[in-house]
Amino acid sequence: MTYVQVKHKYQVTIPAAVRKRLNLHEGDMLEVREQGGVLVLVPQAVSQRPAVQPSSPLLAMIGANKGSNLYQSAQDADNFIRQLRDEWN
Numbered sequence: 001m002t003y004v005q006v007k008h009k010y011q012v013t014i015p016a017a018v019r020k021r022l023n024l025h026e027g028d029m030l031e032v033r034e035q036g037g038v039l040v041l042v043p044q045a046v047s048q049r050p051a052v053q054p055s056s057p058l059l060a061m062i063g064a065n066k067g068s069n070l071y072q073s074a075q076d077a078d079n080f081i082r083q084l085r086d087e088w089n
Contacts, residue, residue, distance in 0.1 A: 014041075 004012045014024065022043055031042040 002015050002018070004015065006012055018024075024043060029044040031044055033040040033042065
């Protein structure tokens with residue numbers, strides 16, 4: 001049996017194993033029911049999850065170098081990151 005604690009603002013965290021089994025993701029909707037003194041959370045059907053958009057050019061590059069010769073060395077990757085940081089200033 002797994003226990004969770006009611007936190008500030010009456011929030012609870014659904015354990016990772018349960019989230020994975022039920023394929024729950026951030027933003028999914030749950031119906032909350034009380035049945036005979038028992039709290040029941042029922043996942044609601046999600047018609048379509050929006051695609052996650054990278055919030056920065058650097059995040060967009062995660063995995064982009066697999067199988068390519070874009071960066072020949074760690075130095076090349078460091079130089080690229082340095083250029084991105086310079087654009088922020």
